[in-house]
Amino acid sequence: MPLLDIENLTVSFPQHEGVVQAVRGVSLSVAAGESVGIVGESGSGKSVTCMAVLRLLREPPARIAADKMELAGVNMLTASRAQLSASRGRVAAMVFQDPMTAFDPVFTIGHQIVETIRAHRKVSKSEARGEAANLLARVEIKTPEAILNSYPHQLSGGMLQRAMIAMALSCRPQILFADEPTTALDVTIQAQILQLIKDLQAEFGMGLIMVTHDLGVVAETVDRVVVMYGGRVMETAPVQDIFDAPAHPYTQALMASMPGRSAGKQRLVEIPGASPNPSNPPSGCPFHPRCAVAEARCAAQVPAFKSQSATRAAACWRLP
Amino acid sequence: MTPALELRNLCKTYHLRQSGGVFARHSDHLAVRDVSLILPKNQILGLVGESGSGKTTTGMMAMRLVEPSSGQILVGGYDITALGHAALKPFRRQMQVVFQDSYSALDPMMTLAQIVAEPLHIHGLGTAAEQAEQALDMLVKTGLDRSYGGRYPHELSGGQRQRVAIARALILRPAVLVADEPTSALDVSVKAQIINLLLDLQAEMGLSILFISHDLSVVRSLTDKVAVMFQGRIVEEAATETIFTDARHPYTRSLLQAIPVLNPRERRARRFLSRAEIEAATPRLSGYGVSTGKPELIQIAPDHRLEAILQ
């Protein structure tokens, strides 16, 4: 049984100008020990998908519907408050995108990590503090005691990001939602954190959802990639296939626009046009207005999500 | 030619309180030590380095948003280090900054069009209608649909907010832009757009950019020169390709080594040097002058500075 099993998830936010359809029919599953990367445009619904699974969106305004949304066997659509609190942090932990605003400004980092540990496990304060210090050391913080005693405003973005990763890992979650966990970090720390996450996965069989824009991070860490665009899944495939032979035109465009593929100061390949307006998405395939190979039917009808092989599937009219 | 921005021997010491309460002890933290940089007109200078190495502090000092403890800041040849608030105002228009943390930089009560138009409003440029029109154009330039003009920051994803911050900074057509990790929250395709946008603006209106980033791939496609910071100091500076192909400092090398591979097949376990190991591996050079026994920044080629110990 997969650790996380989502079928046909939709999330919308009713607004004055119309309904923002952030997620439109996403299906996703993650097994224990598996790592899945979610990549895609800004605004394609990656964060909202993660937040919806943990029921962290304010409802209302958010409206969540799904055929199935199970986390370690618990139906998250109908879970009680107590069930939710028990799952969050313990079964599934989350590393948030913006470390600068993720901590309560009036408490120390130590307090906030300790309270997380003690929310799920019966340990003394000093034990929890000891664990917190160890965790900080593992995310390459050289002076854990000093950081435990610091307030968020005293630390740089990179420090906060690492502290947040330590906090998320503090209850040994079965699955980690890492929403851009390394954007605020320099490459050296990033490489170390990615290594740490991989080690922990191997050690505890932790599942991982890695939300990122950085295809390098994807190449380094995940087994399988889910490509999202306009609230829909465009393609899913093993990571090697995505890099070797992207099938969906959007994935192809994404790979082509990656910086750093060749030497020298240069303009990069852009995907022409702007992201779709989420409250008025294009008809048919959400990518068709920017797609180089779009046809008439792409605008008319949403392509079905079809398997190309046992491990690959994509939603494109041009694919078999 | 006078450089767009020149930093001379900038230092910044933060005075930290050790413990809370009324009788706090103080300690000093040297965040930036003796940084000298030249940003030539119409060029892009990358500033990379480990987290906490003082990149943001350096950028903020260049903008006079953080007061330097010592050193000088020259904008277009004018020393602005000691200018007061009023004298600084004309320079403020020429120097804009995009912050690392765009969420807190955007006023939650204003629409995106208002946010982007605000600098025009502050400097009294154009009628309200013109300002709004320019703002919408700028939003489109940064890859947001015009329909976003009426929306509010909290409705946006992280990357969308960053585009708004960039649109706001560029609307005054500044001469110098300090961009502090402006693309780190952006997805690859928008990142490409922003980089192309910055390149275009640089060509079109002679924009000079101090580009602070962790993302070495972006730095490689965007910058002319790269300065590498480590522990508050510049340890190496050279033309971008020199840095990527002929780096000499151990920290620069470990940084390059840590760039994620762009092919899953090349995944590898890495060994990371500790700070002490890096310090210990400081290059030793002879033939560049008198030995002081201490690391110093040495011009080893016309366009290459390296921190080394002279022998």
Next chain:
Amino acid sequence: MIRYILGRIASIALTFTVVSVIVFLMMHAVPGGPFDGNDMPVSDAVKAKLNASLGLDQPLYVQYFKYMWGVLHFDFGIPFQSPGETTLQLLSRAWPPSLILGGAGVLIGAPLGILLGMAAALRRNSWIDYLASAFATLGLTIPVFVISMGLIMVFAVWLNWLPASGWGKPHAWILPITAYAAIPMATYARYTRSAMLDVLTKPFVTVLRAKGLSERRIIFQHVLRNAALPMVTVFLPMFIGTATGSIFVEAMFRVPGLGAYFVSSITLRDYSLEMALILMVTMMFCIAYLLSDIVYALLNPRIRVGGRS
């Protein structure tokens, strides 16, 4: 911190001096003197003699320095309207009723307001939110003498449960305290609601939920603590404002408090008492603001431990 406090104390001393000079000058700039009233006709000669005996014939600056010299020795002079006692004795007789009623009003009204504001913020757009908002608006817009009158009508006249006025038996205090509590309660309800809503939309609250903390802990520990920050700064000044009495409430309930003297000292040109009252209130407000700022700094790590801006 200590330097900050010393600086603030110095600025309080300055404020105090400036206020005393201005008030003294304004007081004497108003035409007429204590013996010009029509109800006590005296001849000019007598008036001059009286003025001389009270030192009112001396140049203003002499009078000012004499008075302030006395103030430094806790001598606030003799109130003309009650010459049998010193100003200090009058204050210590008239202030306690105001302090008890106003103080109790704030101490009861503020917590109730906070609870109401919290409930409104947590159940946003529910009936309790609308009720709280309506209540807060009424509390701030209806004049306090109308509230007092309403209370007297309902509880004293119609229901006849409580005395309409008087001072002495504690059950006579209930109505005036209730009247006094209305404003702090309404003010606090509004402050709390908006401060809480502000905090509740902060991203860190989502992070706290994601960690699996109980909603109770999130609200009572994190949200309240953050929301309390802006609120502590209004508590003490409001306390002083209310605890120095209200002419309206005291007149309605015939409480022998301080409120009436604020007016009578002006109309009767009772210079000593007027100065004493204003200086006292000024001093208390200054101290209240200083204490609030210190408490704020102690609660706010950004100020307490400094660091990045």
